[in-house]
Amino acid sequence: MTDSLRIGLIGCGDIATKAHVNHLAEAGYTLCAAYNPTRSKAEKVVEKFGGANALACNSLDELLAISHIDVVSITSPPAHHCEQVCQALSAGKHVLCEKPSALIPEENLRIMEAQRISGKKVCFFSSRQRYAPIALKAKEYIEDGKLGEVYRIQARFARRKARPGVDWLTHASWFTDKDKAGGGVVLDMGQYLLDMILDLLNWPEVESLNATTFKGFPHDLPEDRVNDVEEISSIFIRTTSGPLITIDLSATIVDDPIHSIAILGTKAGIDIQYSDTSSKIVYLHEPSGKRGALEEVVIDEGHDGWASKEIYQRFHSAIVNDQETPGTTPEQALRLTTLCQIAYRSAEEKTEIQLAAKTPSA
Structure with missing residues (x-):
């Protein structure tokens, strides 16, 4: 796949290693950085799946400050999703995020507003079965x-x-x-x-x-x-x-x-x-x-x-070709x-x- 996108990973726990990092290269992404509160987990991920000079970051702010990252994938526990999605959008990144998108509808409304202001694309992985x-x-x-x-x-x-x-x-x-x-x-x-x-x-x-x-x-x-x-x-x-x-x-x-x-x-x-x-x-x-x-x-x-993998591929195509964002969109996530x-x-x-x-x- 051409037009590789540079991606940063937020959260390096079980779901990240089972259903995310193993799909990135085939779906058209280069892993440039990873952050996890336990730094050793981020180090293992970038060592195994990262591109040349991939970084294990000490903080979320450090990862989001990397200017050449196009997309972030958020695989942290649900209570962090709203804040991290909004921070990533404010930093000018496209966002993929694990489900559930948020804990309460008010958090979804925050995400929708952050997405509107940023103009970036957001997709949640609650659509895993939709694209099977x-x-x-x-x-x-x-x-x-x-x-x-x-x-x-x-x-x-x-x-x-x-x-x-x-x-x-x-x-x-x-x-x-x-x-x-x-x-x-x-x-x-x-x-x-x-x-x-x-x-x-x-x-x-x-x-x-x-x-x-x-x-x-x-x-x-x-x-x-x-x-x-x-x-x-x-x-x-x-x-x-x-x-x-x-x-x-x-x-x-x-x-x-x-x-x-x-x-x-x-x-x-x-x-x-x-x-x-x-x-x-x-x-x-x-x-x-x-x-x-x-x-x-x-x-x-x-x-x-x-x-x-299908979600990652569809999201890649949507960014590279300026197409409609695949689901689950922030509006659909609010409904869920x-x-x-x-x-x-x-x-x-x-x-x-x-x-x-x-x-x-x-």
């Missing part, structure tokens, strides 16, 4: 009218003993602290599904939302560890344009893990099923009972629904944060929340 090959195929079916009018989308995502900060990544204590993480499974995994589904439907207005949350599975955390985030959630969304959306989430389940999305229309329906290494669209019956209205599509090894916070309110109040004409337009 199988999701793009489903969007093609919908836009080509092969499903007819979509009236129902049902998503299920459940893992067996996979609570971050509890069952794995146990050193990352911020995952279980709502003040630092913003929430549990709703913000950790639910934002991916919300983003993908809303994008499939062209970001419809939400009429009402009802949600439940649950926490109570056993754990071995120290008594002094904050552990106040939800482990399970079910979200029920009515849209003003018609489709009903349900999302069932579990970070720990005493059953088989599942990751699936059913999309039902008046002509046909499809069922997307994911595994650790692949994903596929499986036939559903047409209303007539016939089977095989759509070809079966299997995405091979390496395409399990998480499209970090708003809906997640409404889900928490609904669960706490044990009631359906009416919100038509109150959610921001994407």
Whole structure:
């Protein structure tokens, strides 16, 4: 890929090494600098993935002061996202940032204003599933009218003993602290599904939302560890344009893990099923009972629904060719944060929340 962009990395923890730095060179970026509060982590990242003369910075200000950096990628814990995104924009950098974009909608509004003033591009990684090959195929079916009018989308995502900060990544204590993480499974995994589904439907207005949350599975955390985030959630969304959306989430389940999305229309329906290494669209019956209205599509090894590299590539193209910013945009991120916070309110109040004409337009 030509027109290499120079990038700085903010945060060198687990997600940075698993889903970011390994994609940079192939996606058209040269890693020029990295910052992490624990300097040794930044040193390891630049040594392994950095270009010539890449720096391990002592502070965020030092990294942002490097004039030749075009883009920064932020992979720090969520409580830092708003401030760091705004600082990077003020320093004249384009910004890629991990999800969730922010903890509360007011932070998203700050980001939107900082982006407007800077004129730079901002994209959040809550769009990982949106750009996966199988999701793009489903969007093609919908836009080509092969499903007819979509009236129902049902998503299920459940893992067996996979609570971050509890069952794995146990050193990352911020995952279980709502003040630092913003929430549990709703913000950790639910934002991916919300983003993908809303994008499939062209970001419809939400009429009402009802949600439940649950926490109570056993754990071995120290008594002094904050552990106040939800482990399970079910979200029920009515849209003003018609489709009903349900999302069932579990970070720990005493059953088989599942990751699936059913999309039902008046002509046909499809069922997307994911595994650790692949994903596929499986036939559903047409209303007539016939089977095989759509070809079966299997995405091979390496395409399990998480499209970090695709986001980096699309963002690169948007900057180099002055194209529209790929999602999740700051406006869409505001909608996601708003809906997640409404889900928490609904669960706490044990009631359906009416919100038509109150959610921001994407």
